[in-house]
Amino acid sequence: MDKSPFELFSNSGRFTNVVAYLEKNPEAILHDKCTDVITYNIAGFDIQVLNTAEFYFNDDIRGFHLDDVELELFTKIINK
Numbered sequence: 001m002d003k004s005p006f007e008l009f010s011n012s013g014r015f016t017n018v019v020a021y022l023e024k025n026p027e028a029i030l031h032d033k034c035t036d037v038i039t040y041n042i043a044g045f046d047i048q049v050l051n052t053a054e055f056y057f058n059d060d061i062r063g064f065h066l067d068d069v070e071l072e073l074f075t076k077i078i079n080k
Helices: 005-011 018-024 066-078
Strands: 013-017 034-040 046-050
Touching: 005 013, 005 066, 013 018, 018 034, 046 066
Parallel strands: none
Antiparallel strands: 013 034, 034 046
């Protein structure tokens, strides 16, 4: 069974700690409370993990459940 575009996007996410992420992306501007970054190979977007256990894309797309934040990012921005 083929995976949906959302599944392909979601499954491409890889966690990286903030120090390693900034070494590869020194120009990145991250939230002050960022501890890790989830990088998605499909679409080239990142979701930040904050020390409050929140997943953060921007002030409008954020939440405490990664699946919900991924779906909102996908439906509002990627799959427009």
